[in-house]
Amino acid sequence: MCDFCSQDHESKNCHLSISERHKSLYDQYKSSERSYICESIAERAGLKTVGKEKLKIFTFASNEASVSELKRKRITLKNCNSDLVITLEALATKTICASKISSPSSRMVELLQNEGF
Secondary structure (H helix, E strand, C coil): CCCCCCCCCCHHHCCCCHHHHHHHHHHHHHCCCCCEEEHHHHHHHCCCEEEEEEEEECCCCCCCCEEEEEEEEEEEEECCCCCCEEEEEEEEECCCCCCCCCCCCHHHHHHHHHCCC
16 A cells, blocks of 8 residues: 555555655654654754644653643755755754752772773
């Protein structure tokens, strides 16, 4: 079955144009996942804000959600070897993933250095 149009033929033989194929792939997955980009990267790249979204965000082991309003940014990806262009949207956030890991004590650093680490 074709990944682009769900017809009974191989994807490589699909009649859809390249832009329709990308739209089809994007539409297929956009409802189950969200795309995110760091605010700092979005600023440096000069990405255009195309809207805002309020999200309830649950962190791991949390029983309560925090509500955040995130800017939706438009991203255009261009293939440097062809005219292929893909445009998508991502929510800009300060942090995508972080963990609270404490630094090792001075004694632990010394022990590890003595062991050659």
